[in-house]
Amino acid sequence: MIDLLFIGLSFLAISGAVAMIVYANPMYSALGVLISMLSVAGIFALLNATFLFMVQIIVYAGAIMTLILFILMFLNIKEEDLPKEPHKFKFITFGALIMIPLNVLILKAVSKLPSKDLLLTNTDFGDMGPLGLQLYNNWLVAFELISILLLVALIGAVVLAKKRTTRVKHVGEVS
Amino acid sequence: MISLTSLAFVSMMLFSIGAIGVIARRNIFVIYMSLEMMLNGINLFLVTFARYHFNMDPQIVSIMVIAIAAAEAAIFLSVIILLFRSKKSLDTDIFNTLTQGEKS
Numbered sequence: 516m517i518d519l520l521f522i523g524l525s526f527l528a529i530s531g532a533v534a535m536i537v538y539a540n541p542m543y544s545a546l547g548v549l550i551s552m553l554s555v556a557g558i559f560a561l562l563n564a565t566f567l568f569m570v571q572i573i574v575y576a577g578a579i580m581t582l583i584l585f586i587l588m589f590l591n592i593k594e595e596d597l598p599k600e601p602h603k604f605k606f607i608t609f610g611a612l613i614m615i616p617l618n619v620l621i622l623k624a625v626s627k628l629p630s631k632d633l634l635l636t637n638t639d640f641g642d643m644g645p646l647g648l649q650l651y652n653n654w655l656v657a658f659e660l661i662s663i664l665l666l667v668a669l670i671g672a673v674v675l676a677k678k679r680t681t682r683v684k685h686v687g688e689v690s
Numbered sequence: 691m692i693s694l695t696s697l698a699f700v701s702m703m704l705f706s707i708g709a710i711g712v713i714a715r716r717n718i719f720v721i722y723m724s725l726e727m728m729l730n731g732i733n734l735f736l737v738t739f740a741r742y743h744f745n746m747d748p749q750i751v752s753i754m755v756i757a758i759a760a761a762e763a764a765i766f767l768s769v770i771i772l773l774f775r776s777k778k779s780l781d782t783d784i785f786n787t788l789t790q791g792e793k794s
Contacts, residue, residue, distance in 0.1 A: 517692060518692055528700060528704060532704055533707060535711060536724065541723075541780075544719070548723045551730070552730065555730055558734060561692065562740075563741055564752075566749075567749055574756050574760055578763075579763045583719070583722070586767045590771070596778065596779060597780060598716040598717055598781035598782070598783070606714035609713070609714070611706070611710055613713070626694075628694060634692070641746065641749060646749060646750065649747070649750060654754075664757070664761050667761075668762075668764045671764075675768040676771055676772070
């Protein structure tokens with residue numbers, strides 16, 4: 516049962532990723548990424564990472580992909596705004612050939628490791644409580660730095676997206 | 691079936707497809723989503739090894755990666771809005787203001 520669930524989720528994750536690089540319309544690509552993110556969240560749940568399962572659904576699928584879809588609709592992209600990509604599949608084949616050695620290396624290294632069964636356990640591994648204790652005891656500096664990073668990103672996004680008419684006109688004249 | 695090698699295969703597939711998207715596509719939105727896909731593959735790898743070694747530190751690194759991806763999304767999307775406003779295009783080949791030679 517668990518094996519079947521894992522095979523289905525991984526198939527959905529990989530096919531969503533393939534749909535992302537194949538479709539020309541970015542809206543379909545975003546929906547493919549959404550399917551892939553939700554499937555990866557399912558695999559997290561199979562690996563006992565219950566808190567990460569929720570974080571993945573809330574942050575990735577709920578916030579980041581919704582933001583991308585919102586910006587896509589907000590920009591009102593027409594068919595003629597999309598870049599023409601006549602050699603797309605040639606480049607995809609080329610990229611796949613480049614990525615083969617890295618994949619072979621990693622998979623060979625991983626398959627040499629002693630095998631363990633990675634089934635679901637009944638312990639509280641990956642639950643919110645133990646994970647929070649670990650986060651606040653051993654990773655406190657990183658946690659605080661992440662909070663500062665998020666604050667800076669928030670301010671930076673507001674400053675960048677603000678309308679600056681004079682500046683934009685100047686850049687248009689130069690180019 | 692749910693072994694270390696199959697999980698590593700899935701996460702490496704996600705990472706590789708993301709890298710191929712960065713190489714092959716010219717639409718700036720698809721390039722951004724490919725970057726997210728690479729981060730997702732690495733997250734899956736980290737969580738796999740967290741379960742393998744029964745240690746929760748990789749999961750915390752994974753939470754950090756998700757937080758950085760959220761910060762990156764805000765900045766990247768506002769930069770995309772600026773670029774689209776000034777150039778009216780999503781093609782990455784148009785954004786070549788810093789190149790020498792002919793101007794677009």
